[in-house]
Amino acid sequence: MAIRCPESKYYASGTLSGYSWLINARGYASITPSESEFVLGEVFTLSQQDIDYLDIYESVEEGMYLKSNLSIETSKGTIDCLVYIASDSTPGIPKEEYIERINLGIKSANLPDDYVQKTIRSFIPEG
Numbered sequence: 063m064a065i066r067c068p069e070s071k072y073y074a075s076g077t078l079s080g081y082s083w084l085i086n087a088r089g090y091a092s093i094t095p096s097e098s099e100f101v102l103g104e105v106f107t108l109s110q111q112d113i114d115y116l117d118i119y120e121s122v123e124e125g126m127y128l129k130s131n132l133s134i135e136t137s138k139g140t141i142d143c144l145v146y147i148a149s150d151s152t153p154g155i156p157k158e159e160y161i162e163r164i165n166l167g168i169k170s171a172n173l174p175d176d177y178v179q180k181t182i183r184s185f186i187p188e189g
Contacts, residue, residue, distance in 0.1 A: 063104075066119055067112035074136035075171065076105040076143070081132075085185040088126070089157035091164065092148035101181075104171045105136055105143055113144065120146045153185075161186055 063070045082096035093101050108116070120127035127146040134143045156164065164186045168178055 063106055066115055067106065067108055069109040069112050070106040073105040073107050074138050076134040076136045077102055078132060078134050083181050084151065084153050085156045086148045086150045087152040087154035088150055089154055089160060090148060092151060094151040102173055102177055105134055116146065125149050156186055165189065
């Protein structure tokens with residue numbers, strides 16, 4: 063986040079209920095509605111400049127990702143958050159260069175191992 067969104071600040075860890083995590087057919091992470099699942103991650107505060115950078119990075123104008131406001135449960139309470147969701151939710155395999163970035167994100171977010179094994183490892187190998 064520090065590289066893509068230089069003005070961002072960590073807010074809290076969060077849980078998004080009713081969605082599951084996946085790698086889509088283009089090889090990148092997203093979420094998709096799934097009533098019985100949940101997604102764990104981190105919540106950051108963003109400036110307008112950070113959001114503008116993310117819109118470019120996530121190719122919003124080209125339709126690759128769509129912006130949505132979703133309710134995230136955090137230790138500080140439930141808050142509405144900006145979430146980028148891929149327009150293609152067909153499961154796929156990750157781009158080779160993406161595997162290391164996701165593994166670094168897993169460590170950075172300190173995600174529970176049981177969640178990582180159940181949710182992420184079917185798409186992203188360790189290491």
